Amino acid sequence: MLKDITLGQYFPGHSPIHRMDPRTKLILLVVYILTLFLAQSWLSYGLMLLVLITVICISQIPFKAILRGMKPLVMILVFTGILNLFFTKEGPTILKIWKLTITLGGLTRAVMMMARILMLITGTFLLTYTTSPIALTDGLESLMGPLKKLHVPVHELSMMMCIALRFIPTLIEETDKIMSAQKARGADFETGSLIDRAKALVPILVPLFISAFRRADELATAMECRCYQGGEGRTKMKLLHYRRVDFSAFAAGAVMVAAVLLLRQMGL
Amino acid sequence: MEPILEIKNLNYIYSVGTPFEHKALDNVSFSVQRGEFIGIIGHTGSGKSTLMQQLNGLLKPTSGSVVLDGKDIWSEKALTRQARFRVGLVFQYPEYQLFEETVYKDIAFGPKNMGLEEKEIDRRVREAAGFVGLTEAQLEVSPFDLSGGQKRRVAIAGVIAMEPEVLILDEPTAGLDPVGRAEILGNIQAYRQAKNATIMMVSHSMEDVARLTDRLLVMNGSKLAMDGTPAEVFCHAEELTAMGLNIPQVTQVFLCLKKLGLDVENVYTIDQAVSALKRIRGGERHA
Incomplete structure (x- = not known):
């Protein structure tokens, strides 16, 4: 059950997308996300979708895995769809049920909004599916480098993020174990009123927090034992380099933005 | 006599239909008599932990059945829940499951979930605390103020308080010092004798299982590889070594003695070794 959470999971591979900086x-x-908000017409949406599908194909991430990751977001999608469908009053009315009217404009708006959210999330998934957490934080740290001049603790922030990502699977596993142990003592998480169920979480949350603090403490000691002092003067084992594949990707991205802007200018 | 637990052709597959599919139990069958003390040994990942979670209905078998006292625990919902109480399961490092403000309340968690009366809960908590050697005063302190070994005993008491007919423990002595280990093993023995309970214990200490258990189950590669008395199992030293397991050190010593030409039988506990050596010395005196 808990193990089905794939959000932020990394799928190791050797595709050009994986190898990219x-x-x-x-x-x-x-x-890509900014361009999504610039896109206005069906044609430009189609173009953005095409780009996305191409990237998925190159990355060799199975479509199934991406669909599975979408599951928890179905509610948000449905909610957005319904809101846009009923509260946009544009164009001719298609359907009228009691006090609710559906207009053509509303329908178009709802479908477009849902498509936008879907593509936005799929794009983000592609990033986390093809990039290991460590590479991701390395990249963020490097990109935020200029902020160091403004005394933003860039290295500390990226280290925090790296640790947080690293411990998500560990904590999920821990939660599973604690749940089994409490179930073995007859704890019941599935039946009863909402209040009963909330109360039933105490035997899980208390041990989980204690173990999280214990782990944090152990990790801090281990880091200090290895003389960790933060980012100052620290060198990296793996240096980031832009390669040919990166330049091709940037070029493709530029073409995509140009195409969408052009379509916008043409009013399509 | 009717066995208390009967495991028939048990199969279990993790994450069916994903790339992570993995067969954890492969056609495992055995039955357990009342009052038996069974040791379960096996390499890491051999399916021991999965097997244990099948026995009290935490995991549902992919196929096969677990029969508790003549009834399949998955045939009715009430029976599954009952199995949780009748087959007590103590996980590895059980001290990490403690959560209450006082030791008393934590031990009472299981009995409370059973829906027992206040008086009965009180009796069980005090009795369970007695089995694991906790004092009255310790019942009122926070479990987090206790030492590691004491926490472990509180956690075991939490399961014992449900008075399970079958008590299953996953490496109850892992990470404890020799004194702590001896205490915990003593507590388990005390519970078994007082309630005529069946004990199943996973352990990596061949010395412990040789000394304490009546019967050994050897798990290897998701299968039940051997089932017999410690004497029978430890005869197969080579096979055990091939599975990444060991035989008791004293057994190894006696196998070497045998190779050197000394006429000794196989032994697997210190006590047996002592009497075997005494016999040899006595024999020499007579000669």
Whole structure:
């Protein structure tokens, strides 16, 4: 049950997308999301979808895995769809049920919003599926480098993120274990009123927090034992380099933005 | 006599239909008599932990059945829940499951979930605390103020308080010092004798299982590889070594003695070794 959570999971592989510099992927993701908001017509949406599908194919991530990751987001999608469907009053009315009217404009708006959210999330998934957490934080640290001049603790922030990502699977496993142990003592998480169920979480949350603090303490000791002092003067084993694949990706990204802008200018 | 637990053709597959599919139990069958002390040994990942979670209905078998006292625990929902109480399961490092403000409340968690009366809960908590050697005063302190070994005993008491007919323990002595280990093993023995309970214990200490158990189950590669008395199992020293397991050190010593030409039988506990050596010395005196 808990193990089905795939959000932020990394699928190891050797595709060109996997080999790309994490900075390239981060920048292009931001560009992609911004372009999504510039796109206005069905044609430009189609173009954005085409780009996305191409990237998925190159990355060799199974479509199934991406669909599985979408599951927890179905509620948000449905909610967005319904809101846009009923509260946009544009164009001719298609359907009228009691006090609710559905207009053509509303329908178009709802479908477009849902498509936008879907593509936005799929794009983000592609980043985390093809980039290991360590590469990702390395990339972020490097991209935020200029902020160091403004005394932003860039290295500390990226280290925190790296540790947080690293411990998600560990804590999930721990939760599973604690749940089994309490179930073995007759704890019941599935039946009863909402309040009963909330109360039933105490025997899980208390041990989980205690173990998280214990782990944090042990990790801090281990880091200090290895003379960790933060980012100052620290060198990296794996240096980030832009390669040919990155330049090709940037070029492709530029073409995509140009195409969408052009379509916008043409009013399509 | 009717066995208390009967495991028939048990199969279990993790994450069916994903790339992580993995067969953890492969056609495992055995039955357990009331009052038996069974040791389960096996390499890491051989399916021991999965097997244990099948026995009290925490995991549902992919195929096969677990029969508790003549009834399949998955045939009715009430029976599955009952199995949780009748077959007590103590996980590895059980001290990490403690959560209550006082030791008393934590031990009472299981009996409370059974829906017992206040008076009965009180009796069980005090009795369970007695089995694991906790004092009255310790019942009122926070479990987090206790030492590691004491925490472990509180956690075991939490399961014992449900008065399970079958008590299953996953490496109850892992990470404890020799004194702590001896205490925990003593506590388990005390519970078994007082309630005529069946004990199943996973352990990596061949010395412990040789000394304490009546019967050994050897798990290897998701299968039940051997089932017999410690004497029978430890005869197969080579096979055990091939499975990444060991035989008791004293057994190894006596196998070497045998190779050197000394006429000794196989032994697997210190006590047996002592009497075997005494016999040899006595024989020499007579000669």
